[in-house]
Every structure is written in structure tokens, then in C-alpha cells.
Amino acid sequence: MKDFCLHGILLFLGILFFSNATPTGRNSKTRHGRHEKGKEGQVLHRSKRGWVWNQFFVIEEYTGPDPVLVGRLHSDVDSGDGKIKYILSGEGAGTIFVIDDKSGNIHATKTLDREERAQYTLMAQAVERETNKPLEPPSEFIVKVQDINDNPPEFLQESYHATVPEMSNVGTSVIQVTASDADDPTYGNSAKLVYSILEGQPYFSVEAQTGIIRTALPSMDREAKEEYHVVIQAKDMGGHMGGLSGTTKVIITLTDVNDNPPKFPQSAYPMAVSEAAVPGDEVGRLKAKDPDIGENGLIKYHILDGDGAEMFEITTDYQTQEGVVKLKKVVDYETKKFYSMKVEATNVHIDSRFISKGLFKDTATVKVSVEDADEPPIFMEPGYVLEVFENESADAVVGRVHARDPDAANSPIRYAIDRHTDFDRFFSIDVHDGVIKTTKPLDREEGPWHNISVTATELHNQAHEAKVPVAIKVLDRNDNAPEFAKHYEALLCQGTHPQSPKCTKMSGVDKDDTANGPRLLYSFPPELIHPNQNFTIIDHRDDTASIYVGRGIFSRQKQDFYPLPIVISDGGNPAMSSTNTLSIRVCSCSDGAVLSCNAEPQTLNAGLSTGALIAILACIVILLVIVVLFVTLRREKKEPLIVFEEEDIRENIITYDDEGGGEEDTEAFDIATLQNPDGINGFMPRKDIKPEYQFTPRELGIRPAPNSVDVDEFINTRIHEADNDPTAPPYDSIQIYGYEGRGSVAGSLSSLESASTDSDLDYDYLQNWGPRFKKLADLYGSKDTCDDDS
Template sequence: PKMKEDSCLHAALICLGMLCYSHALSTEKLNHLRPSLHGHHEKGKEGQVLHRSKRGWVWNQFFVIEEYTGPDPVLVGRLHSDIDSGDGNIKYILSGEGAGIIFVIDDKSGNIHATKTLDREERAQYTLTAQAVDRNTNRPLEPPSEFIVKVQDINDNPPEFLHENYHANVPERSNVGTSVIQVTASDADDPTYGNSAKLVYSILEGQPYFSVEAQTGIIRTALPNMDREAKEEYHVVIQAKDMGGHMGGLSGTTKVTITLTDVNDNPPKFPQSVYQMSISEASIPGEEVGRLKAKDPDIGENGLVTYSIIDGDGVEMFEITTDYETQEGVVKLKKLLDFETKKSYSLKVEAANVHIDPKFISNGPFKDTVTVKVAVEDADEPPIFLAPNYILEVQENAAAGAVVGRVHAKDPDAANSAIRYSIDRHTDLERYFSINPEDGYIKTIKTLDREEIAWHNISVFATEVHNRHQEAKVPVAIKVLDVNDNAPKFASTYEAFICENTQSNQPFITITADDKDDAANGPRFIFSLPPEIIHNPNFTLRDNRDNTVSILVRRGGFSRQKQDLYLLPIVISDGGVPPMSSTNTLTIRVCGCDSNGSLLSCNAEAYILNAGLSTGALIAILACIVILLVIVVLFVTLKRQKKEPLIVFEEEDVRENIITYDDEGGGEEDTEAFDIATLQNPDGINGFIPRKDIKPEYQYMPRPGLRPAPNSVDVDDFINTRIQEADNDPTAPPYDSIQIYGYEGRGSVAGSLSSLESATTDSDLDYDYLQNWGPRFKKLADLYGSKDTFDDDS
């Protein structure tokens, strides 16, 4: 109610002022237009008379208050013309923005009223046009006049902040007055009229830590050395009030959450002054001993801590690393421990920040130290060999039981348990060695051969007697020492070639040797010829003194016809103790060569220098071979000449070879039961009978006097014609035998009863002529005088 009273009073004062202003303006316009009202004339250029139109409009009011809620329409203003005598003949018309809807006019008096409540924030002014016309004729009495109606603002909108909630950060320990954030509010009222939009900021919550500037809304720190570790987050409420902050103004608020960000203002601190740790002497380097942690209330990179060992008698035995996930210092073993040597160690550990803020260095060092005591615990340790590995030697060919060497281990514990030794048989599968379990002496079980295996690598276990789980393992390498037990030999198989016209004292091949023994037993090879052929007239040796020998021709003029192969024995000796030697044979072939010395041909007749064959023996062997070949040729020839008779002369033989079958024949391969050659014409004996087993080299053409037999029902004529052709053509297969008949006679229902139509190359006979069976074979038998007969089935 108080606000509404103030608004009404304010509106009344505005209306009074507007009335005075409107009256003064109307009077001024009337004075300005007065000459035209009385019809005065003015001369223009060149004597032209100008007439000024008479204007006599009066505006009593230009403003209307927004948010008016009275019972009657509010009077906005009045239109009046000087020519209006008050008799009602003038009609006032209003047009433009809102005319007839928001603004209405009394066409007689010219009073304009607002019929609706107006909102300046929605629309600040309206442009209207007024006109005076004759009521009877609607003739314009005055030109149209445009005027503006402004909506007068009142304080009806409270301030509003851009955000309902603000979030801001400020470093801890900031100086007083450090800017945190600026908040901004806006007021929808008219900022150009009165104080409706004049805002003032104030802090409602958040004292005494923060303050706000009244005009700008900037929030600043109000207390020094605010500590994040004490309180990290603050909630501040800011108010914005219009009317310059005076009573009656409207206001709005917003919340600001301010977080103190961390700075490195705290050094790390150990919660205790001494840490106790322990570790077994059996631990290996890298094992963790224990952990310690220095607390730093700072966060992020300001709270990162690094650890280091700066002093103590365990600096060489231990090390410390930083676990950055847990911010702990991890103490680890660096070297092997020995309880019997030293039972405890002391370390001085320092914790320091990784990142240091220079502003707070004056507060003191950002580090802390602590003492760490490490106790070494006794453990049952495995045996320890006196050497990390052993290299032993033994002579090859040594008898079984020869001593190779000794390994030795001891128990490092105070109990000093007895040790037992054994060989890892996975490293000695052939069981070449044995070991004495009491003293560790290694011996051979069998004879060793250096040329077979020069090094033996085995492993030996040492185990405590009282605790079989405590054992150690050591590698043992056994070298087999060489003994000169291998004679040198040719490095490869050598074969030499010499020309028949070779010159004397010329080397034609160089020989090298190889010895399986060590170089100490054969530093240089000695080459020589056996004593029995040392003075042979053909070849000689020349030792090159570099473990090679050159073979020389002692004479010239070799002949392949006399001897084309020489076997030269060469003795090779080494320089070992005792020396070893062997005899190796070099094969030398005599070859024919051209004038340039290039090989043309070589024979393979062997000739042993110290035991050759005589020429007579070679001729005798050759004669035996020739006789044997003649016998073989004669045997083959006689075998070929033996053959079957081409014609069977005896009649009983023919009958015996014609057999009656009561079943299906065996097909084209069945040639044993019936010899078709018996059907040959006996009359052919006196004439020319070609060989049955040899095919003629050329074919005879049929004699011109013979004509082919027609396909006639007269079987006799057909057969006689074929017989006559066969008698006169000795080349027709099967050479003077019954010919092929392609004629199918009458009365043969079964046709061909076997696979005689198929051809084969396994026999000299052609079976195609057996196609027609039955009556035709019977006719043929009668023709050739056979006493046996054929039935249709046969």
C-alpha cells in the first residue's frame, strides 16, 4: 500500500507538470500561427502572393502513465482546432498505432482516452494521426497532424541477475581486496527517467570474508591469509536494489560459491620420528623392505612429495623410491644381506616437495627428515660354491676312474650343515662322469674322445644334509685334452689328369692334408712316397712346407694305349708325439690333349704301379667276354626261328582243334580253345604262303579281274568270292586265312553273341571275321571238308 501511494503521488505530480507544459506549448503555437488566423498575406518572390494555411491545433497532454488500473479510461490529451466554434459541426478523427483499440477519441470534443493498461517495457510510445473534418460533408478542415504518445515509466520491475548461481575461485592466502568475480544485474525499467533502473549492490551473506563494490558488483576478498586447509568453500549472497538503494526500491539476489584454490604453503611432515623395519637375509635385491609417508595437507602438484636417503650406514645396501599414487616412500633392498656379517642398518630419509612456491620460501624449508632402522633377520640359506663356475681338464683316452677335478661348497649359516654333491644327469645323459658326494671330486666313468666331444658341460648340485630343500647349482665345463691318436689324411678325394705330351718336372696338382687332432699334435705335415716306390720313374713329390705338397711328373711322353691310369700312394706324417702317419692314394689319369694342353679324352684302364696285369691276361679276359656274347646271340636267334606251322596238314588235327562250346565264349581274349588257323585253305600249300608272324612291308592292290561280292542272299557265291580274293592277295591279314565277313545272313536271330567286334592289339589274329555265326560256319565247315558240324548255337 505504501508503494502504491508513492506511485500515485508521483503520477499526480507528473500529470500536473504535463498539463502546464502542454498549455504553454499550445499558447506558443497559437502565437506563431496567429497571422494566418487573421488572413494576413505575404509577398513572395517576383510579387507572388503566398497564402499561409490556418492551423489551430491544441494538445493538452502527451504522456500516459503505465500500469494504470483505475475504473475509468485515463485521459491522454485533447485535440482542438481554432475553427471549432463549438456548434458541433467539426468532427475529430484519430488514426495510427492503437487507434480505436487502445486509444479512442471523442469526435466532438477531441478528448483522447486510453482504454487499456499500458506497459512501457512492452512498448514505450505510439505514433498517432489527428484530423478535423466537416461533420456533414467529411471535407477536411485541417491537414492531418501526427503526434506521439509516450508511456510514462514507473518502477514496476525488480533487478534481475544474469545467473542465478555464480562459481568463482581465488587462491588461498590472497591479499585483502583481491578481485574474485563480478556479478551483474539488469532492470527492465527506463534508465533515462528517474531512479527506477539505478542499481546498487550489497552483500547479504559472506562477511567478513568478502565484500562487494556497490556500483560495479565486483566481489573482493576482505580478510587476509584465508587458509584452504581450514575452510575451502564459501557461500556469498549478493543483492541488487534499484531506486539508488533508497527505500521503496525493488531488489534481486544471487548466490556466489567461492572456492579457495590451493597454494604450496605447507611443507611435508612425518607423523613419527623413527620407523622400524625388518627384512630376511634371504631376500634378493629389489624386494620391498617397508613404506613410510610424510603428510602434506596441500593437494595436486603442491602436495607431491619425493623421498631420498641422505645419510646412514645402509646407504649402499638400501634405496628408496616414491609411489606417486599413494605418496609413499618405498624402501627396497639394493644388495644381498648377510645376517652373520651385519644384523641391522640405520637410514636417514628426507621428504621434500616437488614444486615449491617462491612466495612461501621465507616460511622455512619445505622438507622433513626421519630415521629408519632396518633389522636383518636370520634365514636358512642354501649352500654357496666357492666359485661361480668351474673349468676342469682331463686327457682323452684316459682310463675310467681318472680324476677330473673338484668342486667345493659351504653352508653360509651359523649351523654349518654338511653338504652332499650330485651331478645333474640332464646335463650328462651319456654318464661320462661321476662325483664323490662327500668331497666333490669328479671322475670319468668311460674313456673320452676329444675328436668326438671336445667339451663337456655338466651341472653339479650341492645340498644340505639337514634340509634337502636348500641346494645350490654350479656349471662345470670339462675340457678334453688332445692326444695324438689320429693320423693325417687327404683333405678331400683327389684325382689328377696329365697329358700324354706333358713335360718332365712339371707340377700338375697340389695336395693338402687334414688331421682331426689338435694343432699342437700336428703343427706341420710331412709328405713322402713309400720306400718301395720312392725311386719310381714316373712321379715325384715336392714338399711346400706349408702343409701342402706338389706332385711333379718325373718324365715326359705318357701313352694311353700302354697305360692310362696310375695309382700313386703318398705317406703323410704329423709332428705329434708320438708321430702318426697314413698312406693315401692319388688317382692319376693320362688323357689326350690338344696343342694348348686342354683335355680331350681320358680312358679308365687302371694300372697299379707295384702290381700291374700283363697284356696276355687282358687279351684272355676279352676273348672270354666275346665268346659269351656269341653264345647269347645264337641262343636268341634260334629261339626266334622256332615257330608254329603255318598250315595244319593232317585232317585229324583239324578235327581235334574244332571244339563245340555249350556256353558263352570268353570274348576277344579267349584264344586258347579254338585255333582259327585250321580253317585255312589246304590248297595254299603248293602256292606262295607268306610268313604268318611277319607283316608284309607293302600292300598289294586287289587284282583287277576280281569284283567285290555283292550283298546277295547267295552265301556260296559270297564265300567263293572272298576265298578267291584271299588266294590272290598274300598280304591280307591274317595272311592266307579266312577273310572278314561283314555280311549278315538270313535266319540269324541272335546276331553277334560275343565282343568279337572290339579290336585288340594283344594277338596277331583279327577277330572281326567271326561276327556271323550259325549257318555260315556250318557252310564253311562243309566247304573245307570238316567231318564235324556246327549247330546254330555254336
């Protein structure tokens, strides 16, 4: 009912406003004309406006039964007789807005929403009803939708989350919430919002105009309450009655500040530790509580004072925020049984606002009791260094080790040597008092140090034992004579004269310590000093000496080797000495260069000279050469003179016209009939060249072969043919044997014949053929291509 009344009032005011308004259309005519002067004194008349109308308004969300009258269009030319027709066009014409074409009244047929569209632009025109002739130019006008408060305020978010530090001062800004209203902010109070808090008092408040939420109570403690739910309302119409409203929820969380110190739940913490514990072992734990969280709740611990400050230490386990007490030094139940110390817990990160209040630390007392434990024996020294002279007899005392039981029971101790450190069993130990002795004489030169390990075990608890290293130094005695550092040998040229340079330099070594032989002395044995005048010894007083040649001339025939004895003595007490031999050899020399130091055979020196030996060797070489030549010639003498290379055998065989069965073949190997019927005149066709390149004997100027069986002449003819035939290769001479006759006295010359081992022919007759046969032999080579197995 209220909305209906409001709409009616607004409609009445709108109509009243339209009736009193002055027309503002662009084409509307004035009811009174005005004269204006134009150019050159011409009087102009402004025409009267033809439209009578103004800007129109319509209220949104109208829900009455009848269409809403928006306004009326009227032209001055309209006399009311119905001859004028009004036409409406533009946005919403015909659908939202309709016009009475006679009266010009415009109605809205639908409910309008200003939030969807605030105004419409339309076009009006007056025409003759019958002819549709325009009476007025088209005119544009606007219909605005009048706003009503039909939209409640809406917040940008359904809910907000905010944080504020605990213990904040009153009025601390937390968050600003904002709402919006879709109504027209320029018309009335439909969009004027006011904020208020519905839930969250008395902890928070909100500014009515801005929506800023602020703290309202001092010293809000997170540890007491961490989260608050606040409901904020936004109301339009300036918050007055009848306005629309909207709400949102704000979740406010108090963030932690370091406003709580760590606090020990108890003032004293008892702990216990065994005297068998080693440094680093954990003794116990304690924890101070701090309700703060995050880095504000981090705690560190340290020892302030007390007699246990040097024996114990405390660290922080940041996973559990506990203080861990650990053993720093070994404790002894027999010495001290109780320790006390003061421990402090402080925050790692301290808030300066609470330093003055002392809210960042707390203290407690830690009492540690030492518990007795069955401990292993303890040696009086961490290690022992003992000494004994070498060559001492067995059972010589080396020294003593001592261990004790640290427990109050003071159990007896038994000693033993670890045999893994004394394989040769040089030492023994008394199981009761720890006295170490030798079991055999020691030699410093073999081992100057012996490192052993001694074990101490409790008599009543053999599981408890302790070990200690013992280093035994073997002291030196002068029991080794010095000697040559190596074998020395000197070489002398025979015929050496006095004033010759020194022969060699020697050095000696002494296995004993330098305290028993600070310097070595060199000398000849007493029995050789006077008789021997050839050599002189010079001691350089630096553990070295040199031998020089004395008077006399050395001859290899008389003596080529001199073993020279030399005595080397040390400076020990008593002194030790040894006799060493220097080997001196007499050598053959040339211009000072040694040629030979070996003994020469006496028979050669006495009988033959070097020239004679060279002559004998030359004769032997000549005889060997003669023998080799003889054997070589003998072998060549027995070799066949006509030989074919291995690669020629195939060609020689395939060019024979007919091969028989050997010497018995009268058609192939009878040398008496070497002239065949085809070659009676000395010519036989060649089979290895083309016919146009063959020459007859007459063309070459060679006489035909005789009919007699003259082998020498036959061969000479064939050689001459081969020499003058440029088309024949040098190896094919035997291919001219196209036919062999019967009854050959010499037998077949075929290489196949050479395979027969039963032939009794003597091939030495070829040697008598003379120099011409040699030329033939050169053509075919000198190697027999058929062996005895073919």
C-alpha cells in the same frame, strides 16, 4: 495511498504543462499572422493554425476509478456551437483511447504499461457534424506513456559460481554480477541501481556501482574453508528509500595453491628385510601428508644419506603418494644386521611464493633390520674350468669344486654330479670334499670338452641346494698317426717317357692337436726307396706332397695297376706315422687324352681285329632283317586281300538286297550266277546315287558282261566301271552286287562269310588274279575288318 498521491501530482503537473505549452503540431495555426515578402515584391500571408494541441502524456499503471484524461483536441474553426465533430484514429483508437467528438477530450480507458509499449501514434481530424466534410487536414500526434518505478531489478542469473585462489591479496577480483531494471533509465531514478552485499562479510565485498565482488580478508586458507556463499542485492532509485530491489546468490570456491609442505607423521620408520630377499623386493612403505590437492599434493621421495643408501632405494607410488623402500643389493645377516638412512619428501610442483619459507619438504629416518634366513650353499666360484689329459687311467684327478653354508650354523655340504649332464658317466665326485675324478680314459678326438653340473646340498636341509657349471677340457696327447685326407688315384698313359709332369698332389690330416703334429712329412717306405725308380715323391712342406713319374715306359700288358705305398709322419713326441696307398693305373690314351683304364680281354686282342668285329656285327644285323621280312611276308600272305574298313561294314551290310544264311544260301552267294536277271546285260541300278546320275554300260562304252561264269572278266568290267564313274565313291564297288546266284564255286565274297571258321575254301587263289585284282585290293584296303569272333 502513496501511489495514489503520486499519480495525482503527476497528473496535475501534466495538465499544467499542456496548458502552458506552445502548440507544435504540423497543421496548427498561429494566433497572430505574419507578413512575408515573396518573389517580385509580392506580400505573402501565413495562414493561421487551426489545431490547438501538443504532445500528450499518460502515466502508466494508473488504477483510478475514472478514465485518465490524456488531453484535448481543439480547432480554431470550432466556435463551440457543436457543429464540429472530432474524429480519432490510429494505434489504440477506440479501444485504449477514446475521444469526445464535441469537446475533443481524449481519455485512456485501460491501464497502460510502459515496459510493454512506450508510445502510441494517433491521427486527429475535425469535420462538420452534419456533412462529415473535413474542416482541417488530418493531423498526427503522439501519446507517450510516462514511466513509474514499477519494476524491480533482476539479475541475469539466479546464482553464480566463481573461484579465487586461496591466500589471495585483499581486493582480488572474484566475479562481476549484473542486474537490469525494466523501468525507463532516462526518466527519474527508477532504473538507477546500487549493489550491496547481504551475506559473505567479512570475507568479500562488492562495488556499489559495478557489481564487482572482491576479496576482503587476507590469507583465506582453502584447507580451513573451501566454499563461501555470498548474497548480492541490487536496488533501484539510487538505493534510496522506496526503491525496488532484487538479489542473487554467488558460490565462491577457493582454489588450491601449494602453500603446504609434505609432512611426515613420525620422525622414524622401522623396517625389516630377510637376507634371503633378492634385489627388487619391497622392504617397507612410508607416507608424508600434504593437505594440498591435485598436482600441488604430489610428493616424491629420495634418500639423502646413511649407510643404507647403497643397499636400498626408494620410489614413489603416485596412486597412494607413498614412498616404497626396495632392496637394491643382497644383504647378509652374518655381515651386517642393521642399516639406517635419511629420507626426504618434497613436492613435485613448488610454488615460488613459498620457497623462501621452506614450505616444500620434510625429512624422516628409516631404520632397516636384517633378519637371518636359512640360505642355500654358496660356491666359491660362479663356474669352474678344469683340465685332464686324454688316455689317463680311471680315477685320474680332474679338479675340485668348493661350496659353503653362509648361515651361522655352517651345515656340512654334500656334492653330486647331475647325471643329466654326464650321461656316459665319465666322471665321479667325492661327496665330502668335491674332488672330481675320471671313471674311464678320455679321448680328446671324440670329445675335447665335457660340460657337467655339480650340485651342493646342505646335510641338515636337503631342500637347500646350489648348482655350479663345470667345464672340463681334455688335453691332447700324440696318439693318432696322420693319414691321407681322402683316397687318391693317379692315371698314367702307357708309354710314358721321362720328363713327364707330376702325377698327382696329396694332402694329409692328423686328428691330434697342432701342438702334437705341427707339420706332416711324406716319404716312401725304406724298403722301396732303392728298388723303385719309376716314381719320385716331393714334399711341399705345407702338409702336401706330389708324386712325379720316374724313368721307364709303362705297358698295360705288363702291369696296369701300381699300389704305391707312402709314409706320412707327424712332428709329435713321440712321432706317429702311417702307411697309405696311392693307386696308380696305366690307361690307353690318344693324344694325351685317356680312353680306357679297364683291363682288355686277352682273347680279343690275340684273335680278332676291330674290322672283323664290325663285319660280324653287320652280318648279324642283315640276318635279323631277313628274318623280320620273312615273317612279315608270311603274315601278309595269310591275310584276306579284300578288306573293309570298320566304318564301312555298316554300309556294306545294309546295301545287300538279300542275305541268306551263309554258304548254303543259293540266292545270295552262288558265284556261278553272279549275273542276275536284272543285270544280264551288265547293268544294275545304283542305289546310293540319284537316278539322273546313273549311267548305263552302253553310255560308257562298255560291253555287257558275258553270260558265262568268268570271274576275272566280271571283275575287270566292274573295275573299269568304277574307274570311269565320277559319281561313285572308291569304297562302294562291292555295292554293285545286287544279286548273287546259286552254286558259287568260290563261295560268297561277303564279309559275313569270313566269320565262318568251318569253311574249307582256299583263298590263296586270289593271288593268281593278276595285276587287275591288285587294283581292286587297293580300292578296298588291305585290312580284314572281320575277326574270328564275329
